[in-house]
Amino acid sequence: MxxxxxxxxxxxxxxxxxxxxxxxxxxxxxxxxxxxxxxxxxxxxxxxxxxxxxxxxxxxxxxxxxxxxxxxxxxxxxxxxxxxxxxxxxxxxxxxxxxxxxxxxxxxxxxxxxxxxxxxxxxxxxxxxxxxxxxxxxxxxxxxxxxxxxxxxxxxxxxxxxxxxxxxxxxxxxxxxxxxxxxxxxxxxxxxxxxxxxxxxxxxxxxxxxxxxxxxxxxxGPSILGAVALLSVVISISAFLFAIYVVIVYFTKADIAEGWTTLSLAISGMLGFLGITLFAISITLRKVAETTRGGATDYLIAEHSSVDLFESVAHALNVDTDDRDHQELPAEPLEINAPSRSGRNGA
The missing domain is CATH 3.90.550.10 (Spore Coat Polysaccharide Biosynthesis Protein SpsA; Chain A)
Known part of the structure; x- marks a missing residue:
């Protein structure tokens, strides 16, 4: 064996x-x-x-x-x-x-x-x-x-x-x-x-x-959103530094093209606003993505099987079953005797 x-x-x-x-x-x-x-x-x-x-x-x-x-x-x-x-x-x-x-x-x-x-x-x-x-x-x-x-x-x-x-x-x-x-x-x-x-x-x-x-x-997605959030921070810092540069140029140079200061400040302000907005959106979406992962995976419809794992155990232990053991015993009628009213009331 x-x-x-x-x-x-x-x-x-x-x-x-x-x-x-x-x-x-x-x-x-x-x-x-x-x-x-x-x-x-x-x-x-x-x-x-x-x-x-x-x-x-x-x-x-x-x-x-x-x-x-x-x-x-x-x-x-x-x-x-x-x-x-x-x-x-x-x-x-x-x-x-x-x-x-x-x-x-x-x-x-x-x-x-x-x-x-x-x-x-x-x-x-x-x-x-x-x-x-x-x-x-x-x-x-x-x-x-x-x-x-x-x-x-x-x-x-x-x-x-x-x-x-x-x-x-x-x-x-x-x-x-x-x-x-x-x-x-x-x-x-x-x-x-x-x-x-x-x-x-x-x-x-x-x-x-x-x-x-x-x-x-x-x-x-969360990792990509984290990278986007980091990039938005860099954009916001760059916009702030560019705004400082524009102010310094405005006060230190006299031959500035007309409208350059206003246009530069508008661009830096727009970039700063977009960077802060993108940062807020990215970290919010990352939090949502991290808390909503997973989902239902109940795809099973039916199962057909030929498994009998314990048949070999019964054979190895020399366990024999009799067909009569599996026959259902005939149900015997169950009699329930209710207590009589006369006995209860002491008639």
């Missing part, structure tokens, strides 16, 4: 499995890997509502599989959030069909459990936009990089913290810049040559990346 690890529950989640045939082959291989190492595990698939019948064969053939139907129109990042929210494992792995074969999933699980750290897959290639993404990530408060893969292993404690983040969609994709959050990166164990064809089209992948970029820009 295999010595299976039974002290942790593993959840492996997919958010891009919307084609039944390649999904079935990939999940079947993953099932064999998990069955050989762990006693308790589950696989989650997050898909748009309406594809349940296409995956009915996969649900019947593979054990411990949960199929989550979500509202239509969600991008990959939002489906990843649904998977992270619904997973029940002590270690939760979120990956994709294109990356699962290039990463050593059991090694990531063991490392995440041993170090109580988020294990992030790291691709070998670096994109040309790497400096821009890193700078944008720092401004928005996330550890963003073009080398970060979609495959991530989360311990339960770290995942709960990320789910409570004001922007959990980004926090699940790129870990926040938090010194108390331990993040380790693990390089690909195989080349990026894929045996599974891309499930999502180019337009869908481009839209998902653009959505992530816009979320990062939005999340960097």
């Amino acid at each position: 295999l010595n299976l690890r039974d002290d942790i529950l593993i959840s492996v989640c997919f958010s891009d499995a919307n084609a039944p045939k390649p999904t079935h082959a990939c999940l079947a291989a993953l099932v064999e890997i998990l069955k050989a190492r762990y006693r308790y595990w589950e696989i989650l698939i997050v898909n748009e509502a309406g594809l349940e019948e296409e995956f009915e064969e996969t649900l019947m053939a593979l054990p411990n599989l949960r199929y989550l139907s979500v509202a239509q129109g969600l991008d990959d990042s939002q489906r990843r959030l649904v998977a992270a929210s619904e997973a029940i494992g002590d270690i939760v792995v979120i990956t994709s069909l294109q990356e699962v074969d290039t990463m050593d999933i059991p090694a990531m699980i063991e490392e995440a459990n041993a170090n109580d750290a988020v294990i992030l897959g790291l691709r070998r290639a670096t994109a040309a936009a790497e400096p821009l993404i890193i700078a944008l990530g720092r401004a928005s408060g996330f550890q963003a990089s073009t080398r970060d893969m979609k495959t991530v292993a989360f311990p339960r404690t770290a995942l709960n913290r990320l789910l409570s983040h004001p922007n959990p969609v980004l926090a699940i994709r790129f870990p926040p810049r938090d010194s108390s959050l331990s993040v380790l990166r693990k390089a690909q164990s195989k080349d990026t040559t894929r045996t599974t064809p891309p499930i999502q089209g180019r337009s869908a992948r481009a839209f998902s990346r653009l959505d992530l970029l816009m979320r990062m820009v939005t999340e960097a």
Whole structure:
């Protein structure tokens, strides 16, 4: 009998499995890997509502599989959030069909459990936009990089913290810049040559990346507003200094062009007023942005499952159930005898 690890529950989640045939082959291989190492595990698939019948064969053939139907129109990042929210494992792995074969999933699980750290897959290639993404990530408060893969292993404690983040969609994709959050990166164990064809089209992948970029820009809003507020202060100070310069010139020089003093003072006053106004607007909007982050993320519609985590326990403990134990006993009529009025009144 295999010595299976039974002290942790593993959840492996997919958010891009919307084609039944390649999904079935990939999940079947993953099932064999998990069955050989762990006693308790589950696989989650997050898909748009309406594809349940296409995956009915996969649900019947593979054990411990949960199929989550979500509202239509969600991008990959939002489906990843649904998977992270619904997973029940002590270690939760979120990956994709294109990356699962290039990463050593059991090694990531063991490392995440041993170090109580988020294990992030790291691709070998670096994109040309790497400096821009890193700078944008720092401004928005996330550890963003073009080398970060979609495959991530989360311990339960770290995942709960990320789910409570004001922007959990980004926090699940790129870990926040938090010194108390331990993040380790693990390089690909195989080349990026894929045996599974891309499930999502180019337009869908481009839209998902653009959505992530816009979320990062939005999340960097308070930092941008802070920079604008600082710039407005510089403009106000410059306008004040220019006004002093105009006054000094007016009293020290006689050959001043007609109207120059009046025009210069008007310009400095207008710039000073605009700088002060922009500063007040920027700090107010920054305060509003910091206090109104986050929002509802209840996208789940239905769930279909083939999970029976405790069947193996009953078999290992040699527990046998009798069908008669599950039969309902016939309900016996309940007689209630009300006290007689005559007895109560002493008639």
